Amino acid sequence: MSYGNLETLYRQVIMDHYKNPRNKGLKDGDDFYKIHLKNPTCGDDITIQVKIDNGMITDVYQDGTGCSISMSAASVMSETIKGKTVEEAFKILDNYLNMVKGEKFDAELEMGDAIVYQGVAQFPARFKCATIAWKALAQVMDEHNGNCTCDHEE
Amino acid sequence: MSYGNLETLYRQVIMDHYKNPRNKGLKDGDDFYKIHLKNPTCGDDITIQVKIDNGMITDVYQDGTGCSISMSAASVMSETIKGKTVEEAFKILDNYLNMVKGEKFDAELEMGDAIVYQGVAQFPARFKCATIAWKALAQVMDEHNGNCTCDHEE
Amino acid sequence: MIKISDINKIREDFYLLKNSDLTYLDNAASSLKPQQVIDALNYYNEKLGVNVHRGVYKLSYEATDLYEKARQKVADFIHCKFKEVVFTRGASSALNLVASSYGMKYINEGDEIITSELEHHSSMLPWQHVAKVKKAKLIYVPLDAEHRITIENFKKVLTHKTKVVALTHASNVMGYITPIKEIIKLAHEVGAVVSVDGAQSVPHMKVDVKELDCDFISFSGHKMCGPTGIGVLYGKYKLLQSMDPVEFGGDMIDYVYLQDVTFKDAPYKFETGTPIIAGAIGIGAAIDYLNEIGFDFIESQESKLRIYALTQLKNIEGLQLFNPNTDTGIISFNIEGVHPHDVASAFDQENVAIRAGHHCAQPLMNCLKQVATVRASFYFYNTEKDIDNLVEAIKKAKEFFDLFK
């Protein structure tokens, strides 16, 4: 049976992360940046915790509820950016956003499992699912860099 | 020069009544029914006073400001219905409304100068001007007949 | 009279039904618009395009005439008087007008307002706000085991303190019809007024406001073959007259003084500024269209589809059906272990358009213990083939997501 485009969206890697999320569960301690984002329309609700030492992302945790795309993306994001500098993470983030929007992106840039979200470009209605965890990351890093996020553009 | 349809609307009789209104000016005394109607959009403002004795309209006065059609119609109405019974006046009223709406009406029914308002049928935007005084009359007669007018349909 | 066999002729009126293989089952969100309605909109926009009410020239007069004739069409459609029809931006706006005008004027501290967890947010939130501001009590009718509003449960919350009852006529998630006529009778006995949310009933069944004796009913054009941006508030004339306007400005006044103002009578005092001219003409054309189809056809077609769909859905393993006893063409379900959003994407690949989400009914989602559901909703132009496509899509989605188990 052919499932058409569906197979380009729901890749095995994605469903693995959905069933077995990495870095799941929040930790105590106030040496974490913590951001909570939600999309009440579909029930997506994500919190991410990030530790940044000397410009280096040393620890990431995530927790929440939502669809397979949003939940897996949080897991993938947490794996992908751990060990990266904030600068590197911003590059990956920008590249990822371009990729899922269907815009030009750098296919050579090392971004781990995040590369499998390419199929999202054909499902623009799922763009928000694929990016909610990454938008939380953006806010964390903006905060770390001292940029106000209170008036953050969508 | 041809003024087209305009001449069917603005008849000499109408303009005479506009320039020389009959029964103009209100009287003191509480043996009159009195109704005040307005169309704030164009500034029409009309008050009519009617005395009814034994089912007979014995006296009518009118006053107000407005366009030539509304002012002349008040004058014509006052002349037309004086000396008529309420029943007769209702007949004339209905006939007049049908005529200015462009619906079937009885051309034989004696209605004095009111007959010259036939041209209004071709100017539906002026229907309200031609009928405001007559609607005031309707309210007077409804009141006289003991029908509540507080919830009067437009 | 339209016959069931005419369904293909009906589908010709809808561009997407005629020209694509779309299975459109999101009618509770918005219905599609037939060519007849689009033609009416185009007539106004192209051949007139001018403003109403104050223009002495022919085009403006014609536009005014069409606008006010649309009001008469609405009045005839729900069986009320011309002047009892207020045009609004939509059902939400109409429901809010009742709360902000009637509610803010007549609700006092300690009064009780009855609503339900079955409501659309637009039906209950305006009253939650009134209750907060006025220190009144917002009380929920307990739903029964099926999540229905019953007369029995309504009686449990109705008291002599009840001033307003705000309930839906047909639920947009469960498809249940509320026994609203009996509820209205009971509410009137204690002197309460009833604001009915007719967004999901008026498009699908003959609603006679005089027979229901409801005090207010609200509905939207876009769910009944009309355009977006237009809705209706019906209110009993005495109530409308007793209420204060909430928007002030052009077209709704008699006389304006520097520090004071007098208003027109209802409905005009509630229609501030240039009216929604095209929208009103559009909903008028939609009503003409629905009248031509006829509610006999609409109700029988929807009930046929409901029975056909339920029979099949009940037999799909792993499908959670939330309203097996739905009264209308609205069916809510989930596929076990698959998020509704994922289901919707899978369906979209099969060109089956449904809605996944909380359907603006978060309290009900809590009752159902779901974050979201999938909702399929029919209209008179749907066919058994559409149901077959839905069933196919469900099976295929299950199969696909099972691959990852």
Add this chain to the structure above:
Amino acid sequence: MIKISDINKIREDFYLLKNSDLTYLDNAASSLKPQQVIDALNYYNEKLGVNVHRGVYKLSYEATDLYEKARQKVADFIHCKFKEVVFTRGASSALNLVASSYGMKYINEGDEIITSELEHHSSMLPWQHVAKVKKAKLIYVPLDAEHRITIENFKKVLTHKTKVVALTHASNVMGYITPIKEIIKLAHEVGAVVSVDGAQSVPHMKVDVKELDCDFISFSGHKMCGPTGIGVLYGKYKLLQSMDPVEFGGDMIDYVYLQDVTFKDAPYKFETGTPIIAGAIGIGAAIDYLNEIGFDFIESQESKLRIYALTQLKNIEGLQLFNPNTDTGIISFNIEGVHPHDVASAFDQENVAIRAGHHCAQPLMNCLKQVATVRASFYFYNTEKDIDNLVEAIKKAKEFFDLFK
């Protein structure tokens, strides 16, 4: 770049200008709608027709995309941020939103609100209401001898008690442009916010809200080649965020609890229920159209027509011209001894469409000592021929009514 010589090509875009001998001079009431806008409306109504925001399927996604792109077009058009654009039912609704949300929250007893007798009712009445409810003072800028708002006179009424200034950018009767930028600067110095009525400016000139530094501006689609039933409220984002919603329900919430609720951020918290989807797409298409024509052309064409018209009207004996120094394409006059309503009927016989009435500006009528005036108003698609027809119609009407002298 559009050249003046292209005027006939432009007129081809408008059904009535192409196919009739109408002289349309009622643009201040509503503009006509070009084919491009009608096509955009038809595209949505025919090829999509579905609801936005919560649909996962392609059609719904496309509708959402078009709806939100329209918001971006508006933002680019007036030079603000995407999220500073609130879609409303029209200018009146937008002006009311500022008063009922910002005004009702921040105006207190004894505060002063400045407006003017030059205002459209929709600009001043919402504040008259706020002033009454809040026991604030509604203060009128004295108009100068020409009935203009001047900076000098504005300074006379501005005090440290002034909390809100609600003024029109361009008068819909006199055609004057208010020196709004300087007024805004002065108002900000005392900490007042300024709500600008842009209904007659935004369609006719480049309005840059960041350059004006206005706090709010309101305008309507139907006066700028767009459809009826859609308007815009621009507000500075911080102000919008600080304000409370006035309508409650679907689409504007984050979380709904039985006795509480949290709202989305602006602009969505002000857009309750199914949005005005077609209307927004329509105003977006209108903006595309106006951008293509360009304000250089629009302004030069209107100023050419103004000069041409005034020169002739000034020379007609027995014509009372109320605004010989109008700044825009709006000209108000009366024919001595003839009621404006009678003039309008005479013009209609010549197919010259103008407006007769108080133009929703009764206080100004009092200043002018008129019950009503005749108003002719141009847009970029009008021509010298239209002015000639107007002048002819005036002469003929005078001649005709002189017959009865």
